[in-house]
Amino acid sequence: MAIDHHWLLPEGIDELPPPRAAELEGLRRRLLDMYEGWGYDLILPPFLEYMEALLVSGGDDLALRTFKVTDLITGRTLGVRADITPQAARIDAHKLNREAPARLCYCGTVLHTQPENPAASRAPLQVGAELYGHDGIESELEILDLLVRTLDLCGVEEYYLDLGHVGIFRNLSRQAGLDEQGEQALFEALQRKATSEIQEIVAELKLSPEHGAMFVALAELSGDDALERAEQLLSGAGDEVLTALGELRQVAQGLKERFPAIAPHFDLAELRGYHYHTGIVFAGFVPELGQEVMRGGRYNEYGRSFGRARPAVGFSGDLRTLFRIGKRGDIGTKPAIFAPWPEEKALVDQVAQLRGEGRRVIFALPGQSGDAREQGCGEELRKEAGEWKILPLS
Numbered sequence: 486m487a488i489d490h491h492w493l494l495p496e497g498i499d500e501l502p503p504p505r506a507a508e509l510e511g512l513r514r515r516l517l518d519m520y521e522g523w524g525y526d527l528i529l530p531p532f533l534e535y536m537e538a539l540l541v542s543g544g545d546d547l548a549l550r551t552f553k554v555t556d557l558i559t560g561r562t563l564g565v566r567a568d569i570t571p572q573a574a575r576i577d578a579h580k581l582n583r584e585a586p587a588r589l590c591y592c593g594t595v596l597h598t599q600p601e602n603p604a605a606s607r608a609p610l611q612v613g614a615e616l617y618g619h620d621g622i623e624s625e626l627e628i629l630d631l632l633v634r635t636l637d638l639c640g641v642e643e644y645y646l647d648l649g650h651v652g653i654f655r656n657l658s659r660q661a662g663l664d665e666q667g668e669q670a671l672f673e674a675l676q677r678k679a680t681s682e683i684q685e686i687v688a689e690l691k692l693s694p695e696h697g698a699m700f701v702a703l704a705e706l707s708g709d710d711a712l713e714r715a716e717q718l719l720s721g722a723g724d725e726v727l728t729a730l731g732e733l734r735q736v737a738q739g740l741k742e743r744f745p746a747i748a749p750h751f752d753l754a755e756l757r758g759y760h761y762h763t764g765i766v767f768a769g770f771v772p773e774l775g776q777e778v779m780r781g782g783r784y785n786e787y788g789r790s791f792g793r794a795r796p797a798v799g800f801s802g803d804l805r806t807l808f809r810i811g812k813r814g815d816i817g818t819k820p821a822i823f824a825p826w827p828e829e830k831a832l833v834d835q836v837a838q839l840r841g842e843g844r845r846v847i848f849a850l851p852g853q854s855g856d857a858r859e860q861g862c863g864e865e866l867r868k869e870a871g872e873w874k875i876l877p878l879s
Contacts, residue, residue, distance in 0.1 A: 497600045497607030499805075504861070507810050509610075513592050515638060516612060516804070525590035525614050530572035532594070536564040540759075541571050541790035550597045565596045569611050570801065571787070577617040577795060578788035586618035592804060594735070602776055606805060613781075613801030620785060620796035623733060625765055626739040632779055633744055634802045636769055639804075640811030641778070646747060647768045649755040651782075652729040653719070654703060660723055661696040671700055675754045678704045683689060691827065695721055705753045711751035712737070732765060761787055771810060778802055778810070818865025821845040821877060835866065835873045 494500065501509055516526060534555075540548050542673050543775025566572060573589050581587055592612040600607050615629055622753040636644055654675065667690050674682040683704055689698035702718040714736055720724055724809055737749045750770075753773070755779060757766055766782035779822045788794045825835045826849050836846045847860055857865060866873050 525588040528589050528591050533563050534563045565578045569593050573615045574787045576790045578791035578793035588616050592616045607804035610805045612804040615799030617795045619795045622735045622800050638678040639807040640813035644769050644771050644869050646749045648749050649752050650729040651756050651759050651762045653726050656725040680704045706753040809835045813873050821861045823857035823862040823865040825849050
C-alpha cells in the first residue's frame, strides 16, 4: 500500500510549531519595537512583484535565487522576492519621495531557489533596517550600532564584526584600466583569496608591477591589523583608495567608542554585494557556525532604477537563524488558565478581564478529548466560596 507523504515539506523549507512559533513572534515584536524607538518606520512590501522591480542590483546572484512565475492576468513575469532591500529602496524613492533622511525597517519571509549554504533555509525570515538620505560615516555608525543591538537582543553571545570597503578594489581596477572581463576575473580570484591565481591573472593582463602588487596584496589584507598594513602596501593607490581606508578607520573607531568589547575584523578582499554596494560593507559572524548571520553596507545607487538615487546604508539577517542560535533564557511566560465552559456571566466577565490583562485563558469544550495540561495549561479557574479563583491544576 502506498504511504501518504503529504505531510512532508519541500527541501530547505521549515516550519515552527507551538510554542516555538510564539517565541519567535515575540522576538520579532521586540525587535520591531526597538527599531521603532530609533525612528525606523515599518514597511510591509508585497511577496510578489514584477521581476524588473526586484532585480535592480546589476548582478546575477539575485536573479538566480529568485523564483519566477507567469502572471495569468497580464502574461508578464513575476518574481517571488528573494530580498526585501530592493523593495525598501523602491518605497523610499517612489512612495515616500522625502528630502529628509528616511529610516525603514521590515521583517518578512523571502524565498530562495537554492539555500545560501547547506544549513540555510530556502525561506528565511528576513529582518533588517535601512537608512536613506545621508552619505556619511554617521549613518554607517547608526546602522552598525543597531545591528549590534539586534544581535544582543536576539541573545547571540559570541560574534565578531567583519568590515570591508568595495571602493578599494573598484578604484584599483579603474586606475589599472581593467575591462569588465579582467575585473571579474580578479574579483572571483579575490573571493577565493587565491594568491597564485591572482598573480597569473595580473601577468596575463600585463598590469604594471605597482598595480599588480596591490591586487596581490589585497588577498592578504585581512585581520585586526589589516588597515595598518594596507596604508603601507596601498600607499601609491591614489586618494580615493586612501579615503576608503580612512572611512574604515573612522567607523572602527566609532564602534570602539560605542562598544569597547568589540574589536572589528578587517578583510579588504571581501567584496560581498560588489555589484550594488558602493562603500563600506560589513557582516556579523558567529564562530560556531563559521558563516555570517548579518550583513549590510552602503549602496548609494540602488534607487536609481526607481527614478531617484539616494545615499543608503542598511543591514539584514535571517531572524530564524538568530532565534535558533540565540540564548535568551526564560522569557517569563505565564501558563495558560483552563476555564470551564461558561454558563454564568461572572465567569465570562472574569475571563474577559484576564485576557485583557494579557493572560491566556482556554475554555473547556463540552465533551472534548484530552486534558488541560495537553493544551498548555498550568492553572485553572475554580469556583470556591462563590468566587472564581485562579488555582494550580488539580
